[in-house]
Amino acid sequence: MQTPSPASALRQARMHLLEYGDCPSGSIDERLARSWRRSLEAGLSPTDRVVDTEHASAGHLSHALACSHELLAHSRPVMEYLFEQVRHSQSMVVLADPRGMLINTLGDAGFLDKAARAALTSGASWHEQHRGTNAIGTALAEASGVEVHGSEHFLERNGFLTCAAAPIMSAGGELMGILDLSGDQRSRHPYTLGLVSTAACMIENRLIVSACRSHIRLHLHAQLEGIGTVAEGIIVLSEDGWIVGANRKGLELLHLRWPDLGATPLVRAIDVRVDELLSRHTRRPGQPTQVRLHDGRMLFVQVHAEQSALTAGPVPSTGKAIAMQPDALAGLDTGDLRWRAAAQKARRVAGKPIPLLIQGESGVGKEFFARAVHDSGPRSDGPFVAINCAAVPENLIEAELFGYAPGAFTGARREGSVGRLREAHGGTLFLDEVGDMPQGMQSRLLRVLQERQVTPLGGGRAVEVDFALICATHRNLREETDQGRFRSDLYYRINGLAVQLPPLRERSDFGILTERLLASFNPEGDIRLVPDLMAQLSRHAWPGNLRQYASVLRTASAMLEPHEEYIDWQHLPDDMQEELRALAQPAMLPAAGGLSHNLEELSRVAIRQALESSCGNISQAARRLGISRQTLYRKLNA
Structure with missing residues (x-):
């Protein structure tokens, strides 16, 4: 989508899409065709006039800005620099969060007014599901830089725009946000996408340096003068020399991919040990040194390390990750940058009246994380009361949570029960799998959180309670609220700060x-x-x-x-x-007599292995195979 498709080809492809649900093969850029199909599957029509229901409230936007504090802090200077390059060109610079919500804009006053009428303002969602094909949403879906020009936008009302966007990635390969440059489609410039991609790399490098100050960092380039420029590669190492983070250029220089992080020692890529690099750095601080890769190429490397890494003596073979703080969360920290980012956010709200929502797949350690947050905060001397909302029978969960008066129901204990909410007084209440809580209980829990009082079953006076609240779920609670399965008011009450724990x-x-x-x-x-x-x-x-x-x-x-x-x-x-x-299992070479049959079998094996290693994620499996998601669907249905 870097060069605009001819208008006639776009019109014909669009008509074919609306009539048959797909674009003729080869008629338009394949990424554009994929995006149009996704837009159609989302229930959008090119002539839709979008009702802006996907615009965040002031409170929701404020929450999103707080969650993206680091991204905003390092993006704003780069956005200002980028805008200076295009000032007076009827354009604007936009920053979106990982869900496609716009969280910062900067642009020419006249164009900002025009853009506001198309909802190019902070708080608006430009996810493809809401706005169809557009640079922000499509860069989000494709996880790569894209340009969408004029009538390439799925919604006709956005045809006055020309937009280029690039993803901003963390050192661990997590999508942090999208940087976009949008303008009047008449002012399109062929170098816009390159300019935006370079600016996104500048932000990525700033984020990596900031987040990994306590790690050993290697700044790499094939030329000595390239060290310290936006074109340099950056590699983040654990104490014992494993590659645990990188920018995209660093991965490219070492022929690595995001899944290789955490599973690749430095010596597998570079013909030198980490202790030797640290020794060279100690002798000549800040002076780049030359190293040889295993494929024979030479690179210049500049080492950045805190003094503690230089004076600790020989690197142990079972080195531990550098602790960010001497607390219980640091005790669980083994070096993953996404996990560490979640821990850093959780630390900031410990001891404050802000509920924590821990999200992640089953088995990622949500309860361990919650207990560590409790043990790291000012309520660590108080009780930590954990309740698995999915494990307690629905007919007992109310009594379990709120307690009951003596003789409140058949089978009740003679002395009654204070309930788990009152047991958590002075400490932390942890509601695991809160997304599985029955709806009837959700309203009662909401009232307790609002009033901070508990009334036991069977009567009795209300008792005040004071506890920190941590909830966890493997469900997408936003989708659950949209489907009416989880109360939206309770969702916003328990979602003071949401953190996502990465799967293994x-x-x-x-x-x-x-x-x-x-x-x-x-x-x-x-x-x-x-x-x-x-x-x-x-x-x-x-x-x-x-x-x-x-x-x-x-x-x-x-x-x-x-x-x-x-x-x-x-x-x-x-x-x-x-x-x-x-x-x-390695693929076997096909015999000459049955080439076609064997190739089909190898294709099926490759697809099965890709799906298994991607845990059934179609998009991830397609990327592993180097094909489009639609191609993978066709092969699965063949």
Whole structure:
């Protein structure tokens, strides 16, 4: 979509899409065709005049701005610089959060008025589901830089715009936001996308440097003069030399991908150990040094490290992640940047009357995280009361939470019960799987949170309660509220600050996590995994996340003989061996006589493996295979 398609081709493709649900193959850019199809599937029509129901309230926008504080702080100077390059060109610079909500705009006054009529203002959602094909929403969907010009927009009312947008990624590969430059379609310039992409890289580099000050960082470039420029690569290392973060240029220079973070030691990419690099840095601080990659290329490297990393002596083979703070959260910190970002946010609200909502797949450690937040805050001496809302029978949950008076119902204890809410007084109440709470209970919980009083079943006076509230869920509560399954007023009451814990397959600290788990299961010995098994485990999808992985390692540890120090394939449960070997099975070369049949079979095997390793995520599997999502759907239905 970097060059505008001819108007006639666009008109014909649009007519074909509306009549048949798809665009003729090759008629327009494939990314544009994918975006148009997504827009159509979202129920949009090109002639829609969007009713701006997707505009955030003042409170919701304020919450979004608070959650994006770091992104905003590092983006604003770059946005101002970018705007200076296009001032007086009837255009504006826009920053959107990871959900496509606009959180900051800067532009020519005259164009801002015009843009406001199209809802290009802070608080508006430009997700494809709400606005159809547009640079912000499509860059979000494609996770890459895109340009959408004039009538390439799905909604005709946005045809006056020309827009270019690029994603902003964290050091761990998490999408932080979208940077966009929008203007009058008559003022389109061929270098706009390049300008925006460069600005996005500048923001990424600033974010990485800020977030990883306590880590060892390597700044890389093929030329000495490239160090310190926007074109430099940045690699983030753990203390023991594992690559746990990077910018996109750093990945490119070392021929790595985002999934390699946390599973790749530096020596696998560069022919030098981390302690040698630190030694060179100590002798000549700030002076770049030259290193050789395993493919023979030479790079200049500048080391950035805190003094503690330089004076700690030899790097231990089982080094721990650098703790951000000496508290319970730091004790769980094994180096993943997304997890650490969640912990840093949680620290800021500990002790304040702001409820915390922990989101993440089943098994990612939400209760461990919640307990660590409690232990890291001023209420650590108080009780930590955990309730799994999905485990308590619906007919008992009310009595469980609110307590009951003596004889309140058949089977009640003679002395009654104070209830878990009152047990949490002075401490922390943790509601796990709050998304599974019955709707009748949701209204009663909302009243308690509003009034801070509990009335037991069967009568009795209301009792005041004071507790910090932490909730957790594997469900998307925003979708649950949209579908009417979760009260919206309760959602906003418990969602003071939302943090997302990453699934195990996306964490960059797999090696250190493995060491800690093995140490906990084998306190009397230094037990490790054989390298090829470790590599295969790090590539597994782990649908049960840490809970599943810990169970596998616990069982494998129990299978060791007294003299054994390494866990090997034979120590694993049979079903896990089968899963891992299927994932690792190399493709066999087809025999000449059955080439067509074998190619089809190889295609099916590749698709199955990609889906397994992506935990059923179609978009992720398609990216692994190097094909479009629509192509993967066609192959699955063939």
